[in-house]
Amino acid sequence: MKAQPVVRRGNPGKGFLTYLGERWSGFFLILLLVVFSLIGRNFFAVRNFSNILYFATIYLLLAAGETFVIITGGIDLSVGFVMGLVMVVSAIIMRDMFAAGQPVALCMVVGSIVGLALGVIPGLINGILVARFRVPPFIATLGMYGVANGITLNLCQGFPIYFLPPQVERLGNSFVAYFLPGRGVTFFQKPPNIAPEDIRNIVGIVPLTVLITAIIVAIFAFVLVRTKFGRHTFAIGGSMDAALRAGINVPRHLVKIYILSSLFAAAAGVIYVFRAGIGHFTTISSSYELFAIAGVVIGGASMMGGKGSIWGAVIGVLILNVLENGLNIAGLQAFYRYIAVGVILIAAVVIDQLTPERRTRSV
Amino acid sequence: MSDTVALNKKRHNAGGWLGRNWALLFLLLEVVAFTGMGTHFYSLENIQNIFVACTTILLLGVGQTFVIITGGIDLSVGFVMGFSTVICAKFMVLLLSAGLPEPAVIFFGILICLAIGLIPGFVNGTLVARLKVPPFLATFGTYGIAYGFAEIICNNTPITGLPAGAGTIGNEYFFYIVPGKLFSFLARPQNLTRLELRSMITIIPIIVVIGFVAVGIFGFVLRRTRFGRHTYAIGGSVDAATRAGINIPRHLTAVYMISSFFAALAGVMFVLRYVSGTADAGSSLTMDAVVAVVIGGASLYGGRGTVKGTLIGALIIAVLETGMVNLGIPTFNRYIAIGGILILAVLIDQFFPDLVGKG
Numbered sequence: 249m250k251a252q253p254v255v256r257r258g259n260p261g262k263g264f265l266t267y268l269g270e271r272w273s274g275f276f277l278i279l280l281l282v283v284f285s286l287i288g289r290n291f292f293a294v295r296n297f298s299n300i301l302y303f304a305t306i307y308l309l310l311a312a313g314e315t316f317v318i319i320t321g322g323i324d325l326s327v328g329f330v331m332g333l334v335m336v337v338s339a340i341i342m343r344d345m346f347a348a349g350q351p352v353a354l355c356m357v358v359g360s361i362v363g364l365a366l367g368v369i370p371g372l373i374n375g376i377l378v379a380r381f382r383v384p385p386f387i388a389t390l391g392m393y394g395v396a397n398g399i400t401l402n403l404c405q406g407f408p409i410y411f412l413p414p415q416v417e418r419l420g421n422s423f424v425a426y427f428l429p430g431r432g433v434t435f436f437q438k439p440p441n442i443a444p445e446d447i448r449n450i451v452g453i454v455p456l457t458v459l460i461t462a463i464i465v466a467i468f469a470f471v472l473v474r475t476k477f478g479r480h481t482f483a484i485g486g487s488m489d490a491a492l493r494a495g496i497n498v499p500r501h502l503v504k505i506y507i508l509s510s511l512f513a514a515a516a517g518v519i520y521v522f523r524a525g526i527g528h529f530t531t532i533s534s535s536y537e538l539f540a541i542a543g544v545v546i547g548g549a550s551m552m553g554g555k556g557s558i559w560g561a562v563i564g565v566l567i568l569n570v571l572e573n574g575l576n577i578a579g580l581q582a583f584y585r586y587i588a589v590g591v592i593l594i595a596a597v598v599i600d601q602l603t604p605e606r607r608t609r610s611v
Numbered sequence: 612m613s614d615t616v617a618l619n620k621k622r623h624n625a626g627g628w629l630g631r632n633w634a635l636l637f638l639l640l641e642v643v644a645f646t647g648m649g650t651h652f653y654s655l656e657n658i659q660n661i662f663v664a665c666t667t668i669l670l671l672g673v674g675q676t677f678v679i680i681t682g683g684i685d686l687s688v689g690f691v692m693g694f695s696t697v698i699c700a701k702f703m704v705l706l707l708s709a710g711l712p713e714p715a716v717i718f719f720g721i722l723i724c725l726a727i728g729l730i731p732g733f734v735n736g737t738l739v740a741r742l743k744v745p746p747f748l749a750t751f752g753t754y755g756i757a758y759g760f761a762e763i764i765c766n767n768t769p770i771t772g773l774p775a776g777a778g779t780i781g782n783e784y785f786f787y788i789v790p791g792k793l794f795s796f797l798a799r800p801q802n803l804t805r806l807e808l809r810s811m812i813t814i815i816p817i818i819v820v821i822g823f824v825a826v827g828i829f830g831f832v833l834r835r836t837r838f839g840r841h842t843y844a845i846g847g848s849v850d851a852a853t854r855a856g857i858n859i860p861r862h863l864t865a866v867y868m869i870s871s872f873f874a875a876l877a878g879v880m881f882v883l884r885y886v887s888g889t890a891d892a893g894s895s896l897t898m899d900a901v902v903a904v905v906i907g908g909a910s911l912y913g914g915r916g917t918v919k920g921t922l923i924g925a926l927i928i929a930v931l932e933t934g935m936v937n938l939g940i941p942t943f944n945r946y947i948a949i950g951g952i953l954i955l956a957v958l959i960d961q962f963f964p965d966l967v968g969k970g
Contacts, residue, residue: 323747383957384911386684386747390898394950401943533894538686538751551745583762590755597744 272599273546273563276592280567284574291577298423298455302523304569305461306331306516310540311547311561312465313512316472316505318544319485321553322378322385324506326392327513328537330370332530333400334517338363339409339527346413355413360518367514368507370396375503393537400529409527417525423452424459457519464515468508469558481505485553542589543568546596567592633959634906634923637952641927645934652937659816665929666822667692667877671893671900672907672921673826674873677833677866679904680846682913683739683746685867687754688874688900691731692893694761695878699724700770700888703777713774720777721879728875729868731757736864750867754897761890769889773882781883784813785820818880825876829869830918842866846913899928902949906956927952 268275285292310327317324342359346352370392377388427433428442428450438450472478480501483491491498521527530536547564549556571592572585646652671688678685703720711719731753738749779799787795789803789811803811833839841862844852853859874893881892905911906927907920931952932945 377954377958381958382961383954386911387905387953387957390901391950391954393898394902394946394953398943398945398947398950401946402941405941406943533891538754542751545748551747581763581767583759583767586755586759586762588755588759590752590759593748593755594738594744594752597748598738598742601743 270548273548273560273567273596277563277567277570280570280574284570284577288574288577291574294451294453296573296577298452298458300566300569300573301458302455303573304565305457305523306520306536307540307543307565307569308461308465308562309512309516309519310536311543311565312468312558313509314537314540314544315547315549315556315558315561316468316481317385317509318541318549318551319472319481319553319556320502320505321485321488321551322502322505323389323541323551324374324509325386325389325537326370326374326396327509327516327540328530328534329393329396329400330367330510330513331517331520331536332528333370333396333403334363334367334514335521336400336404336409336527336529337366338518339412339521340403342412342416342521343409343527347411352413352415356416356419359521363518363521364511364514367511367517369510370513371507371510372503374510375506378506379499379502397530397532404527404529406529408529412521412525412527414525416522420457420519420522420525422456424454424456425452427451427453457523461519464512465558465562472558477501477504482554485555487554539568539589540565542593546592548596548600550600564596634908634920634927634956638923638927638930641930641934645930645937648934648938652934655812655814657933657937659814659819661926661929661933662819663816664932665925666819667880667893667896668899668903668928669826669922669925670822670873670877670880671896672903672925673829673918674870675900675904676907676909676916676918676921677829677842678746678870679901679909679911680833680842680913680916681863681866682846682849682911683863683867684750684901684911685735685870686747686750686897687731687735687757688870688877689893689895689897690754690758690761690890691728691871691874692878692881692896693890694731694757695724695728695875696881696888696892697761697765697770697890698727698888699879699882700773701764703773703882704770707772707774713776716774717777717780720882724879724882725872725875728871728878730871731874732868732871733864735871736867739867740860740863758890765888765890767890769887771887773886773888775886777883778886781818781880781886783817785815785817786813788812788814818884822876822880825873826918826922829873833918838862838865843914846915848914899949902953903928905953908960910960 290296310331314324314327338359341362342355345355345358374385374388374392377383377391378385422436425433425435426438428439428446431439433453436456442450472481480491480496483494483496484498484501488498543564544556544561545551545564546567547557547560547562549560568585568589571588572582575584575588576582642652651657671692675685675688699720702723703716706716706719707713735746735750735753738744738752739746744752783797783799785797787793787798787800789800789807792807793800797817800811833842841852841857844855844857845859845862849859877893877896878888882888903924904916904921906924907917907922909916909920928949931948932942935942935945935948
């Protein structure tokens with residue numbers, strides 16, 4: 249069961265069902281888009297699509313980091329609370345520096361960098377526990393989940409951090425380009441001297457946070473597929489023994505993987521601060537880590553390791569976010585989302601089990 | 612020469628005992644530390660508070676023990692508990708408005724809730740055992756489904772308007788003693804002056820007793836019956852268990868149903884104690900339950916774990932929580948402490964594999 253071949257690309261001899269089974273998540277995403285476009289008013293609109301992406305950024309980053317961990321056969325449950333810790337710490341730094349009269353740009357840069365740097369620590373601890381002390385990943389990261397949550401709540405005393413420089417939120421909600429009918433496109437800034445009646449007509453194209461997220465995700469999708477780092481990740485997940493025999497320094501690689509996952513969580517936290525303009529802490533019932541894992545698995549990764557892709561995870565996360573947005577627009581209560589996520593997640597794994605290739609493999 | 616061997620052996624035995632019982636020692640250490648620092652830690656009231664706090668974690672933990680011994684995990688328990696509080700409260704309200712007498716309302720409310728509580732377990736078990744879905748994902752799926760249904764049924768607001776009698780069971784004690792005046796069994800004495808009320812001593816909360824009876828029964832099942840032996844066998848090696856003729860799909864389904872039954876029972880306890888039902892009643896308790904089981908010496912790889920160990924794990928968490936409240940330490944720190952203890956538990960397990968043994 250564990251000693252599976254590393255990755256297998258589809259070979260031409262396979263039937264239609266296998267083809268469909270392997271790419272069902274992509275088809276399902278398209279199906280969702282079509283259905284919601286037909287039933288939901290205002291679903292099919294540039295503004296709504298950029299809205300979906302805008303809310304998906306956090307999950308995309310968490311899921312991209314989680315993909316690396318899951319491919320090695322591990323799991324990182326701490327990402328949600330690491331993100332919360334980073335949000336609170338970088339918000340506190342921005343608030344205090346702003347209150348001390350430092351220039352706004354410096355506040356933002358220092359807050360973001362410290363937040364990202366802080367993200368290394370939980371990952372390092374997780375990695376050392378998993379790789380050197382052989383603590384099961386579930387337990388090690390569950391411990392970090394508690395520790396990060398506790399430290400966060402101590403720092404913020406159970407309240408969000410307010411009074412950040414207002415420019416933070418403005419930057420986090422800006423767009424790459426603005427289109428005003430009749431005046432053309434401007435980049436990174438709203439067109440100057442707009443008449444008050446025109447403000448409503450400005451269309452923002454691609455939120456800045458989405459662009460940054462897309463760049464980060466694309467870089468690591470490349471890293472996973474095309475570099476030695478990525479190949480080693482798959483090798484460890486395919487078979488730990490084989491990876492060791494092949495001369496990969498497995499403990500060191502695993503530590504790097506957990507640091508990477510934690511860094512992605514930190515990046516998600518920094519982006520969240522810019523988006524919200526306040527430093528939220530993570531509540532237990534928000535379950536960021538579980539939605540990220542669900543996205544990765546819907547995208548075709550196996551919890552056994554050795555299988556998964558960043559683009560799959562992106563599709564998985566988009567399915568969850570399109571679903572939430574579409575149900576919302578269709579006027580259903582937000583809680584139907586939880587039911588839908590549960591059903592799709594289970595369906596994803598069952599489909600994975602039933603595709604012919606899988607069936608022969610797992611026996 | 613032979614002396615040193617004997618000495619080594621003796622030391623090894625002492626170390627072995629330590630390794631096997633470090634959780635118990637840790638619990639004692641915790642009690643001693645809080646007694647030294649805290650005020651009224653040893654009061655009767657505080658000790659009962661600890662047991663009340665531990666009951667819910669213990670109930671979820673015992674179900675989880677069965678699942679973890681088979682090598683699985685049940686992430687849905689916290690939200691199945693919330694779902695059950697909503698179902699229980701909703702049915703009590705419905706039956707009450709249908710005009711049933713109060714005891715019947717409470718009785719049938721609980722019964723329906725426990726019966727419906729088996730469904731998530733059946734779904735989990737079927738997915739894991741027959742469709743080969745990894746337990747982590749199957750139970751995460753039911754977690755979402757249970758939470759979604761619970762929120763929709765209760766409309767995102769706690770359900771109230773339950774029969775008042777429900778609260779008396781959950782908040783009653785076995786004995787009431789007013790020193791020098793009266794001694795009452797099960798019934799809260801009426802017509803007391805305020806001074807007498809304040810001096811009244813209450814002993815043994817009823818829900819703790821109900822909880823511990825259920826836990827005791829399943830502790831016996833795990834330790835002494837064929838069902839329990841089969842559970843360990845599946846966790847030890849699925850192949851060997853299959854060859855030994857155990858019907859694994861059926862057994863695993865039963866195990867997940869036990870876990871979900873305990874979650875429903877914890878939900879009933881919540882309703883009886885707080886006389887309301889809410890979807891996130893148990894949201895933070897899933898992790899607490901897993902932590903209690905792991906501190907108690909179970910292995911996530913299956914084949915190891917005991918109900919007694921889970922009891923100690925649940926008590927460690929409950930003592931920590933109560934002690935921190937007594938000392939006025941912000942409760943946020945409990946998360947750090949529990950996370951730390953969890954990692955410590957596994958590290959001890961890793962560093963002293965021979966000492967901990969297979970029990």
